[in-house]
Amino acid sequence: MGRKKPLVVVTRKLPDTIETRMMELFDVTLNRDDKPMTQTQLANAVKKADVLVPTVTDRIDARLLSQAGPQLKLIANFGTGVDSIDLGTARTRGITVTNTPGVLTEDTADMTMALILSVPRRLAEGERLMRSGEWQGWSPTSMLGHRIWGKRLGIIGMGRIGAAVAQRARGFGLAIHYHNRRPVEKSLEEKLEATYWESLDQMLAQMDIISVNCPHTPGTFHLLSARRLKLLPAHCFVINTSRGEVVDENALTRMLRDGKIAGAGLDVFEHEPAVNPKLLELDNVVLLPHMGSATIEGRIAMGEKVIINIKTFSDGHPPPDRVIETML
Ligand code: 8YV
Numbered sequence: 001m002g003r004k005k006p007l008v009v010v011t012r013k014l015p016d017t018i019e020t021r022m023m024e025l026f027d028v029t030l031n032r033d034d035k036p037m038t039q040t041q042l043a044n045a046v047k048k049a050d051v052l053v054p055t056v057t058d059r060i061d062a063r064l065l066s067q068a069g070p071q072l073k074l075i076a077n078f079g080t081g082v083d084s085i086d087l088g089t090a091r092t093r094g095i096t097v098t099n100t101p102g103v104l105t106e107d108t109a110d111m112t113m114a115l116i117l118s119v120p121r122r123l124a125e126g127e128r129l130m131r132s133g134e135w136q137g138w139s140p141t142s143m144l145g146h147r148i149w150g151k152r153l154g155i156i157g158m159g160r161i162g163a164a165v166a167q168r169a170r171g172f173g174l175a176i177h178y179h180n181r182r183p184v185e186k187s188l189e190e191k192l193e194a195t196y197w198e199s200l201d202q203m204l205a206q207m208d209i210i211s212v213n214c215p216h217t218p219g220t221f222h223l224l225s226a227r228r229l230k231l232l233p234a235h236c237f238v239i240n241t242s243r244g245e246v247v248d249e250n251a252l253t254r255m256l257r258d259g260k261i262a263g264a265g266l267d268v269f270e271h272e273p274a275v276n277p278k279l280l281e282l283d284n285v286v287l288l289p290h291m292g293s294a295t296i297e298g299r300i301a302m303g304e305k306v307i308i309n310i311k312t313f314s315d316g317h318p319p320p321d322r323v324i325e326t327m328l
Pocket of ligand 1 (some may be wrong): 292
C-alpha cells in the first residue's frame with residue numbers, strides 16, 4: 001500500500017506540463033481560469049490542503065495562516081521571493097516553506113540588462129515614436145540618450161541575480177560596484193572586478209546606474225528611501241527587477257518628474273498590480289509588468305522545483321529548497 005497522496009492546492013494556473021505531472025503525483029486542486037484567489041478562497045484552501053502552492057500574488061499573512069487546519073504542513077512557493085508569506089507565523093505553526101531559487105537567475109538578469117540598456121538609450125521612447133507615425137527621419141540631434149560603456153553600475157544586493165547582472169554588465173563596459181550586507185567571496189569579486197561599498201549612502205552618490213537586486217525583507221523595505229534617492233547624482237538611472245517595496249515609489253516618481261533622477265526601468269511596483277499613475281505620464285521610464293522571470297523555460301523549471309519540494313517533503317525527507325528566515 002502506497003502512502004496517501006497529499007492534497008495540494010495550487011493558487012494560479014501553471015504550465016500544462018507541470019499541472020499534468022502534479023495530477024499524476026498528488027491529489028491536486030488547480031486554478032484553471034487563473035483568477036487570483038480572494039483571501040476567503042485562500043482561507044478555504046488552507047483549511048483543507050496539506051500543501052499550498054502560492055505565488056507572488058497571494059498574501060499569506062498571519063491572519064490567513066491562523067485559519068489553516070493542522071494538516072497544512074508545507075507552503076511550496078512558486079517563486080523565489082517569499083515576502084508575501086509570513087515566515088515567522090509559518091514557523092511557529094510548524095509549516096515548512098520552500099521556494100524556487102536558482103532557476104530564474106539568468107532570465108531575471110537578462111531582463112535587468114535589457115532595462116539597463118533601454119532606459120539610457122531611450123528604447124521605449126523610440127518605439128513609441130515609430131508607432132505614433134510621427135517620425136520625421138534621422139537627425140543628428142534627435143533621440144540622444146546616454147552611453148552605457150564606461151559608466152558605473154551600482155548593484156544593491158550581490159546575490160545570485162546581482163552577480164549574473166554584473167557578469168553581463170561587464171560585457172557592456174560597465175564598472176561594477178556593489179553594496180551587500182557582506183562582501184562576496186574574493187574570487188567572485190576578482191572575477192567581476194567589483195568594488196564593494198559597505199556604505200550604501202556613499203555608493204549611491206558615485207553611481208551612474210543603480211540596479212536593485214536584493215530581496216524584499218523587513219530590513220530592505222524602502223531601502224531606497226526619499227533620503228537615499230536624493231543622494232543619487234541627477235544623471236543617474238534606477239533599475240528595479242526585484243521588488244517594488246525596496247524603493248519608495250512615490251519619492252522616485254517625484255524625483256523623476258522633477259528631473260532629479262535621469263530615468264528608471266521598473267519591472268516591479270510597490271502596490272502591484274497598481275502603478276503610481278504619475279509614472280505612466282513620464283517619458284524617462286520604462287515600465288514592465290513583473291515579467292523578469294517570465295520565460296517558458298523558467299516557469300517549467302520553477303514548477304519542477306515545486307514538485308521536487310512537495311514530493312521530497314511528502315516522502316518524509318527535508319525538501320531541498322527550505323526557506324529559513326535567517327537566510328534573508
Ligand atoms: C516570479 C519573482 O514570477 O520569483 C520571484 O520572486 O518575483 C517572479 O519572478 C513570481 O514570484 C512567481 O510567484
